[in-house]
Each structure stands twice: as structure tokens, then as C-alpha cells.
Amino acid sequence: MTHWPDSRLCDLLDIDHPIIQAPMAGASTAEMAAVVGNAGGLGSLGCAMMTASGVLDVAAKTRALSNRALNLNFFCHKSPIEDAKRAKAAQERLKPWFDKLGAGVMPDVSEGHFPFNAEICEVVLEASPKVASFHFGLPEEALVLRLKDAGIVILSSATTGAEARWLVERGADAVIAQGAEAGGHNGWFLPRSGEVAGTMALVPRVVDTVDCPVIAAGGIADGRGIAAAFALGAAGVQVGTAFLATPESVVSDIHKQTLVAATGDDTQFSQAFSGRAARTIVNDYAQAMATVTDWPDFPLMNTVTAPLRVASAKANRPDAVSLWAGQGAGLVNESTTRDVFESLVKQAQSILNK
Ligand SMILES: Cc1cc2nc3c(=O)[nH]c(=O)nc-3n(C[C@H](O)[C@H](O)[C@H](O)COP(=O)(O)O)c2cc1C
Known part of the structure; x- marks a missing residue:
């Protein structure tokens, strides 16, 4: 022992x-x-x-x-407390990302779990x-x-x-x-x-x-x-x-590849995937949304960002995948x-x- x-x-x-x-x-x-x-x-x-x-x-x-x-x-x-104004603002912010990644129809802001x-x-x-x-x-x-x-x-x-x-x-x-x-x-x-x-x-x-x-x-x-x-x-x-x-x-192959290549200096908290702060490897989406704070309550955003995350991973692009990782990523x-x-x-x- x-x-x-x-x-x-x-x-x-x-x-x-x-x-x-x-x-x-x-x-x-x-x-x-x-x-x-x-x-x-x-x-x-x-x-x-x-x-x-x-x-x-x-x-x-x-x-x-x-x-x-x-x-x-x-x-x-x-x-979560549903807030129509926040939901609409979130969907407007996400629209160009859905178009860019061909993520299909954007779902409603709703409680998935x-x-x-x-x-x-x-x-x-x-x-x-x-x-x-x-x-x-x-x-x-x-x-x-x-x-x-x-x-x-x-x-x-x-x-x-x-x-x-x-x-x-x-x-x-x-x-x-x-x-x-x-x-x-x-x-x-x-x-x-x-x-x-x-x-x-x-x-x-x-x-x-x-x-x-x-x-x-x-x-x-x-x-x-x-x-x-x-x-x-x-x-x-x-x-x-x-x-x-x-x-x-x-996790997706692109998540694994990005993680293995990460140094650990390249993570940040992002609320933009789920509505709550989660540590992710920095990517285009997290960076673009870094200053936004009025997201719908957790976990409502998970439902809306899901197709975006899936489309990004499917295309093997790290752009909008929730690349969860801690600061020990470099190891x-x-x-x-x-x-x-x-x-x-x-x-x-x-x-x-x-
Ligand atoms: C991909 C990922 C998903 C996680 N999901 C959960 C979860 O479902 N429940 C939970 O209690 N913690 C979750 N955590 C947090 C872990 O429990 C733990 O606090 C964290 O991984 C420790 O830090 P480290 O990633 O630097 O080792 C998650 C962490 C990661 C990286």
C-alpha cells in the first residue's frame, strides 16, 4: 500500500x-x-x-x-429567470456566428437541463x-x-x-x-x-x-x-x-488538439457559452464576447450555443467550441x-x- x-x-x-x-x-x-x-x-x-x-x-x-x-x-x-430582452440581445449577438459556421436554425433561449x-x-x-x-x-x-x-x-x-x-x-x-x-x-x-x-x-x-x-x-x-x-x-x-x-x-478532437497545444497562459473565464463564468482556452468566440455581461441566466445559454459549438467542432475549427481547460493546460x-x-x-x- x-x-x-x-x-x-x-x-x-x-x-x-x-x-x-x-x-x-x-x-x-x-x-x-x-x-x-x-x-x-x-x-x-x-x-x-x-x-x-x-x-x-x-x-x-x-x-x-x-x-x-x-x-x-x-x-x-x-x-433561471427568463428575460425576453436578454434572450433577444443574445440571439442577435449569436446570429453572425451561426451564419459563419453554418450552425443552422438558432434554438430558443430555454432550460435544457x-x-x-x-x-x-x-x-x-x-x-x-x-x-x-x-x-x-x-x-x-x-x-x-x-x-x-x-x-x-x-x-x-x-x-x-x-x-x-x-x-x-x-x-x-x-x-x-x-x-x-x-x-x-x-x-x-x-x-x-x-x-x-x-x-x-x-x-x-x-x-x-x-x-x-x-x-x-x-x-x-x-x-x-x-x-x-x-x-x-x-x-x-x-x-x-x-x-x-x-x-x-x-470532448471533440479539436478540443483535445487545442488542449495539447495550449501553454496554460491562454485560458480565460467566459460567460458566453452557458451564461456562467467557465474557464476555456481563448478562441475567437470567447474573445469577441469577452466584454458582454448581460447574458440570459445559466443554463439557458447552453441551449442556444449548443448547435454553434457542435458545428464548430464538426468543422474541426476551434472558433466557437467551449474549450474548457484549466491553467494547468500546458502540462x-x-x-x-x-x-x-x-x-x-x-x-x-x-x-x-x-
Ligand atoms: C471539461 C470540464 C467539465 C467540467 N464539468 C464539471 C461538472 O460537470 N461538474 C463539476 O462539479 N465540475 C466540473 N468541472 C470542474 C472540475 O470538477 C474541477 O473543479 C476542475 O476540473 C479542476 O481544475 P483543473 O481542470 O485545473 O484540474 C469541469 C471541468 C472541466 C475541465
Whole structure:
């Protein structure tokens, strides 16, 4: 058994290595989660945009490949308020992009996927994973209690000390401290006065605020980042971007190619794909929309930009694909999930056990 400086996360999640493969809606797969689980980490499925039957299918597929701990992940965002003026302005802004990329008829601004609810809770209870994790807060109290009563471990992302405290007071068993470097959507959910903190500043703040294992996330893409997270007081890490260019990831080929070529100096937050800030590799669309802030509420924009993102990826052009990636992008190579995971463990161990 490999030695880690902190065993709390391995004990809580029933894993051998305190490394969570991040749940990534639109990227993570049963194959990816199973490989990580079989290698001793926590494999995760990003289920936020799946139907109830889709969640059951992918959980069953993962189970067929691995009997290790599994994490099912969902969004708990506030339901959007529809605003006709914002919707019209967004569609007008997008029209030239639809024309340029031949993306077809622009859909209405509408809610294509929903926050975690009672129906999905039943599905999770049926799938019975070791872990359920959440982004943008937690489900309502009764649903958290149902999951906990079934013995499911609850994780959620915090971007401030106050969010971490809020999550633990409402039942989270461990907190993911998600720094600004992270790829994809930043998980903030409480009002904030300043900018989003980086992982280096956020992790010790969260460690000093809550009395549970803290998982560092954001910009960690090799063993050095993992060792640093332990030095900051984290009990483990959650890694996303490093797994995106693997054959087990289902992001588009152009996303993988752009990621492997990226330096890490070339990412930015963009609200223009979904209506919420998400870190992407800079492309023409994100750059052109960088100053626009009055988008329809998350996740309404996802429905409108979907054909644009698909058309851009189909044409193998990075122009309007949501190229989610963290600031660790410069460390990403084309490797298998197994190789990525094993080298994370090996590199971290060689630094930590010096
Ligand atoms: C492509 C992509 C999709 C993501 N989707 C989700 C998601 O569905 N749910 C979630 O909780 N976090 C999601 N995240 C954020 C990750 O959980 C994690 O915080 C992040 O990947 C860590 O930073 P890193 O990308 O620098 O490793 C996503 C990240 C990426 C890169």
C-alpha cells in the first residue's frame, strides 16, 4: 500500500490514492471513471446534463467495468429567470456566428437541463454510488438527508471559506476547494465581494475554516501540484483538465488538439457559452464576447450555443467550441487515463516521500 501524508480522504471514500478524477459533464465517461477506480482513485461521472435513464445507464456501464467507489455529480444552480430582452440581445449577438459556421436554425433561449431534484435523487439512490458530489451548492435539505441516510458520501465545491462553512453546516462530508485556475465552470454560489481566489490562497483558507477533509482543485495537472496541495493542508486533490485529452474523454478532437497545444497562459473565464463564468482556452468566440455581461441566466445559454459549438467542432475549427481547460493546460499530453493517473501517483509519491 502506498503511503500518503493524510489518509482521511482514502478512508472516507474507500480508495487507495487520494486523487479524484473530476466529474466533467460532456467529457467524463464510464470508461474513464472505471479506469481511475480500478487504479485506486475515485472515478467520477458528470451527470448534470443527463436524463434520469441516462444516469442509470452510465452508472451501470461503469459498474460493469469496475466494482470500486464511484462518484455521481450534479449541478445545484438556482433555477433561471427568463428575460425576453436578454434572450433577444443574445440571439442577435449569436446570429453572425451561426451564419459563419453554418450552425443552422438558432434554438430558443430555454432550460435544457435542470438542477438536482427529487426525481434524480431517486435515481441516485437506485444507482447507489459511494459518493454524490455537487457544483453550485447542495440540493434541498430533505434530499441531502435521503442520500446521507443511504450511506452516500456528500461532496461539493467551495470557492470561499464562507461557502465551505455553508456546505459543511448543510451536510457535506468533505469540501472541494476549487481555485480560479480550474477548468470549466467556477462553482461559486454565495454572494462575494472580491474576485475568485486561486488554489494556493483558497486551500489553506478552507482548511482553516472547516473541520473535514479538504480536496484541492484547480490547476493541478502533475505530481508537483498534488504535493503542493498536501503542503497547503489538503487531504486530497480533484483533477480535471489532465484527463481531457485521453481516449476515454469524449470532448471533440479539436478540443483535445487545442488542449495539447495550449501553454496554460491562454485560458480565460467566459460567460458566453452557458451564461456562467467557465474557464476555456481563448478562441475567437470567447474573445469577441469577452466584454458582454448581460447574458440570459445559466443554463439557458447552453441551449442556444449548443448547435454553434457542435458545428464548430464538426468543422474541426476551434472558433466557437467551449474549450474548457484549466491553467494547468500546458502540462497536458495525449495519454491514456491509466497513464495520466499512474504518473500523477508516481510523481507525487516521489516528491512526498523524499
Ligand atoms: C471539461 C470540464 C467539465 C467540467 N464539468 C464539471 C461538472 O460537470 N461538474 C463539476 O462539479 N465540475 C466540473 N468541472 C470542474 C472540475 O470538477 C474541477 O473543479 C476542475 O476540473 C479542476 O481544475 P483543473 O481542470 O485545473 O484540474 C469541469 C471541468 C472541466 C475541465
